[in-house]
Amino acid sequence: MDQHEIDLLEKHAPEDPELKSLWDDHLLYEKQIEKLESKSFRTPQEQQSLKLLKKQKLEGKTKLMDILDRLKKEEQGK
Secondary structure, three states: OOHHHHHHHHHHHHHOHHHHHHHHHHHHHHHHHHHHHOOOOOOHHHHHHHHHHHHHHHHHHHHHHHHHHHHHHHHHHO
16 A cells, blocks of 8 residues: 555545545454464464455455545546
8 A cells, every 4th residue: 555545544534434444444454464474373263364364354455445546536536
């Protein structure tokens, strides 16, 4: 994510609950993934959780980027 996208997030998240929720979820997934990946050994359940978290993070980021792309186009149209 580039600086312009982060600036858009900071600008629009307070007024867009969906955008704020997606960003909050993205940060939460990132922290949980980092925590699991930092373990030298993961149980099969932790391995499965890691896989699910990565999938959820990717799905959320896709939605987040769609919103940001729309916001970029709106800004260019001004």
